[in-house]
Amino acid sequence: MVRAIADMIVIGQMLPGEKLDEVSLAARFEVSRTPVREALRELGAMGLVDRQPNRSAIVATVTETYLHSMFEAMAELEAICARLSAERMTVDERRTLELAHKASMKLVHTGAEEDYAAHNIEFHTRLYRGAHNDHVFEMVTQTRARLAPFRRAQFRLPGRLAKSYEEHGRIVIAIMRADGTAAAQAAYSHVELVSDASAVFAATREPSARGT
Amino acid sequence: MVRAIADMIVIGQMLPGEKLDEVSLAARFEVSRTPVREALRELGAMGLVDRQPNRSAIVATVTETYLHSMFEAMAELEAICARLSAERMTVDERRTLELAHKASMKLVHTGAEEDYAAHNIEFHTRLYRGAHNDHVFEMVTQTRARLAPFRRAQFRLPGRLAKSYEEHGRIVIAIMRADGTAAAQAAYSHVELVSDASAVFAATREPSARGT
């Protein structure tokens, strides 16, 4: 169930700042309020929703500063994954990555934004797995989920597909060469560009007071 | 309350694998089971406790592989913080860091393990803050908390205090020079050594099935 709510947020069915009413959610999932409350608490710990005492949980809202820090962190994490992938991927993993990348070329040509977005997620997930570090995988996955509500429609911008494909290519080449440094650099700048390309709408109000 | 339970785990009052009974905790905090359940859920999301359906929550237990991945991730994160600190710390932050470091020298001489451990935490926290990236700060703080139950008594080993002090010194020097690369390297190897020095006891069973 937390998965279901999380997806609703990540997919964008719920926009940052929107209220998550306990009774509505309880009705929607046909359960009592108790499990809903627990799910919201969990989502709060994951950073996907903001909670304040005696106030409705809302889809996490984030200051521009914090959003920037997440993008920067994402770039660092992707760089780590790329570097470790370059050093550690098995031959099978490398081959699969390269094949998937090459196969995505025709999605670029046909301009299939939806399909390319799916491929993109898979591509990056491969990178995260290739690092062979479960904790890094968790962190990067969770960061991506928290970033998702803010990078909607990144492939709508003209030419972005081709650019993304080219950048992926650079990462793949570095990984095939087992060149960790180059892979890290390529991955870092890739995310940086995504961050620029994103329709970044930061919360004007309600600076989600995070900080463990 | 989640803070209280989390502290009990991090401080080491509860050992990995130990059961967290809902009714006992409810009695201990003089509340009903409901808030306890929610707290446990939150701790589960934070990775400090493992939960399985219809089974007691237990203090997070971790496979040796996963523990290793956390130490490696910690090294990477500390390296990032050190590099960013070298690039971004204000003059005030740099000065305070250096002063605190130098002041810790006498703790090394007197062999005050407890006090040095406190200083150590503060020193690293300064590094995390100096990176001026809130999300990285969150990640590194949470990782440290999850690692804490497994690195108990790292300063008991003879000579570890002096070694730690020396390594801190290398980091400080690099930061004062604004040499991000050197700071990152120093921080990385520092954590690596801590990982070796730690009394690493991995869970034999119950491979905490994490993975977002």
Next chain:
DNA sequence: GTTCCGGGGAATGCATGCAATTTCATCCTG
């Protein structure tokens, strides 16, 4: 002696009910 089976106790999962706080609308006042 070991292994399999079953029952009692205990603990979790969830629903419901009540108190406390918030929120919104209406009304009053300047």
Next chain:
DNA sequence: CAGGATGAAATTGCATGCATTCCCCGGAAC
């Protein structure tokens, strides 16, 4: 007409109760 106060509805926080599941221990069979 604008702004603030007041009261009621709605919503959250927590306690309690019951159904379900699991765990543990004793006993019997091999």
